[in-house]
Structures are given as C-alpha cells and as structure tokens.
Amino acid sequence: MKHHYVPQCYLRQFANKKGRAFQVSVFDREEQRSFKNNVKDVACQNYFNRIHLDGMDPNALESAMSEFESGLAEALVRINEARNLENEDDKAYLLTLIGLAALRNPNMRENIKGIVDGLGRMHVAARLQSQATYDASIAEAKAEGALPDDYDVTYEEMREAFDEGDFKIELDNNALISLEFQMLDHSIPLLHKRGWHLLRAPEGSGGFITSDRPFYLMWEDPAMRDGPLAPGLAMMGTDIYFPISPTLAVVGAFNVGNTVEDACEQTVAVCNSTMPDGADRQVYSPDHKFKYARTRAEEPRTGNQLISDKRFLRKP
Known part of the structure; x- marks a missing residue:
C-alpha cells in the first residue's frame, strides 16, 4: 500500500487536473527524464506509515495522517485564496506541514x-x-x-x-x-x-516549483553555504524555504517579523534553484515554464533545461 511522505493535498497545488486525476510534471534525476504522473504515484513509499503494535490497526497512523491532511487541504486552499498568513489556524497547519516535510x-x-x-x-x-x-x-x-x-x-x-x-x-x-x-x-x-516572509509570484510567471523534499534549510549568509558547517533548525542566521504553491512560498527566519513581498521573476528563479538542489530524486511543477537560477547574477534557465542540467543530475 502506497503511503505518501509528501501529502497529496499539497502536491495537488502544483498539479493540473485531468478528469478526476491531478497530474504533475516530474523531473527525475535517477531516470534522467521528465514525464507526467498522477500525484497518487509520486513522493510515496509502500507502507511508509505502517506500525506493528499489539491490538492496534497497522494502518492507524496512516488514518490519522489522512485526518490531518483533510484539515491541511482546506487550510492550503484558504491560504492560496487569501494570499497571506493572517489566519493563525491555517498558518499552524502550514508550519506542521513544514515540520513533517523536514523530518518524515x-x-x-x-x-x-x-x-x-x-x-x-x-x-x-x-x-x-x-x-x-x-x-x-x-x-x-x-x-x-x-x-x-x-x-x-x-x-x-x-x-x-x-x-x-x-x-x-x-x-x-x-x-x-x-x-x-x-x-x-x-x-x-x-x-x-521564526518570522515568516511570504513571497507572492508575479502574475504570468512560471511560478514556484516543489520536490519530493520541499523543506530547504540554508545559511542566511551565502558565503557560509559552501562551508563545512551544516545549518541546524535551532541555529540563528538560518533560513527555511518552503514553496506553498506555484503562486506562494515562504521563508522563515529568527528575529524577523511576518512580512509579505510581491516577488519579481528573478527572486522566484533564485528560490526555485533550492528544489533541484534539495530534492532526493524528483522535482514537481505544473509544467516546464518555470525558471531557476543559483544566483541573481546567473542567467535564468527554464524547466526544459532542468533534466539536462548536470548540477541537477549529480546526486546531492
């Protein structure tokens, strides 16, 4: 039985509906190809949530996760419609999703x-x-x-x-x-x-993308990102990046307030580079129209170039 470690309700934010199915464009570094797939069949593993305790249903945790995801699905819809994080209950759902993505x-x-x-x-x-x-x-x-x-x-x-x-x-x-x-x-x-800075992609842009590991933790100082010290969740001077949908993403940091930014396409492209870098295997997007760049000085590349990008094909 397939159990999702990235919730389907989250993946649907980056999918196109085809009949009753939700399909994403998948960029797979191991297979070195891109293809369309149902969100039911990505970011999942057989029996990932299966437990074995006397007197307990082995699928009890999977059922509990499904209940959480029902509330999460509604929260994500409201966040995308409001384009802000002012609803504290919805924000709590989002932060729980970020925590789950980091650890599970x-x-x-x-x-x-x-x-x-x-x-x-x-x-x-x-x-x-x-x-x-x-x-x-x-x-x-x-x-x-x-x-x-x-x-x-x-x-x-x-x-x-x-x-x-x-x-x-x-x-x-x-x-x-x-x-x-x-x-x-x-x-x-x-x-x-942490304070959470909400990024809103410009209308008509390729938007934000996600992956099979959408949680991305990095040093705020770019000079430290290639150094020997790994960032930690409790460390000052670190940023968490997490895409919510093609139109929204958040950056969380200590000692900052909750803010909103209407991001330019260049900012979106730089944010998108974190997903290929941090993915275990696959990147997901509604289509190939997105752009990504490691730095603002780099010429942005398009989704069509990702599967031939040696930086993506190299296992992190």
Whole structure:
C-alpha cells in the first residue's frame, strides 16, 4: 500500500487536473527524464506509515495522517485564496506541514539509521571491553525485558562478530516513526518562533516549483553555504524555504517579523534553484515554464533545461 511522505493535498497545488486525476510534471534525476504522473504515484513509499503494535490497526497512523491532511487541504486552499498568513489556524497547519516535510521522508530515515548504527556500535564496543562487562550488560537487558531469557550469545561469539563486522543494527518502522514524532515535537515550537516572509509570484510567471523534499534549510549568509558547517533548525542566521504553491512560498527566519513581498521573476528563479538542489530524486511543477537560477547574477534557465542540467543530475 502506497503511503505518501509528501501529502497529496499539497502536491495537488502544483498539479493540473485531468478528469478526476491531478497530474504533475516530474523531473527525475535517477531516470534522467521528465514525464507526467498522477500525484497518487509520486513522493510515496509502500507502507511508509505502517506500525506493528499489539491490538492496534497497522494502518492507524496512516488514518490519522489522512485526518490531518483533510484539515491541511482546506487550510492550503484558504491560504492560496487569501494570499497571506493572517489566519493563525491555517498558518499552524502550514508550519506542521513544514515540520513533517523536514523530518518524515526516506532520506531522513536512512540518516537516522546511520546515526543509530554508529551509536549502537559504540555501545556494543563498550559492553565488549571484558567478559564481566558483557555478562553484566546481558543480565541487565534481560531484567529490563530488552532481551529474552533464553538469549545465549556468548562473549566470544559477540566479540568475533563485532571484530569482523558480521552484524547489523536495525530499527523497525515503529522505532523510526516514534523518533520522527519525538523530533517533530521539538521542531514545531522552533518553527513558530521564526518570522515568516511570504513571497507572492508575479502574475504570468512560471511560478514556484516543489520536490519530493520541499523543506530547504540554508545559511542566511551565502558565503557560509559552501562551508563545512551544516545549518541546524535551532541555529540563528538560518533560513527555511518552503514553496506553498506555484503562486506562494515562504521563508522563515529568527528575529524577523511576518512580512509579505510581491516577488519579481528573478527572486522566484533564485528560490526555485533550492528544489533541484534539495530534492532526493524528483522535482514537481505544473509544467516546464518555470525558471531557476543559483544566483541573481546567473542567467535564468527554464524547466526544459532542468533534466539536462548536470548540477541537477549529480546526486546531492
């Protein structure tokens, strides 16, 4: 069963309706081609929200996400009609969407697995310092129910497996989803502390585009963007860029107010460059008419050029 990590109601903002279907133009860096596709079939993964808990429906989280997305869909419609963020409830829906986009996607899950694997190996190494340390840790884990009573891997067997790298540390979907929502609980207040600058694309322009990872965090100072220090969600001097629809996008920053700007085509083009740069694999747009540019000094390129752009085809 396909579960969307980018909500369909959001993707529909960038789609054209064809009968009962909503189609987007997809620019795929792995396949190195562009094509039309139904939003039902993009930015999704089989059983992404599936949980396994005794007595609970495995699709309970997917159902809960669907309820949230029903409210989100209405909020996005109102935001696009009003062309402002004055409705606090609608803004709260938008900020929750931004938080979800930042934390709940396949690439982030792989990053979390990598971090847990590294920490887990350090933890195992500490427990293997001696036979006594290992035996004590096993006894403690059994007492806490973390290991079954019949666990019988010896110190020598574990030591040999560790030295040869012949083991894996894995997180199941339950653990990953739990971590994601714990991080979301910490992230939402940080998003509300930022001021949000609403950008409105000029009428008749190609507009803003989006991707399978529409959350883009960057240093406010362009000179720091190619440096060794990665920006963090709680760090001062950072900007969050997020496209809402082809006509609207937001930039969030600390120590600024909530403002609105009628952006020029040059500004829209520079904003659009973040989506190919930050996408895991795919960029989405209603058509090929959009423009993008890394800097204001660069001649804008059109959507027709994206799929042959070596900067896009290079995996970030």
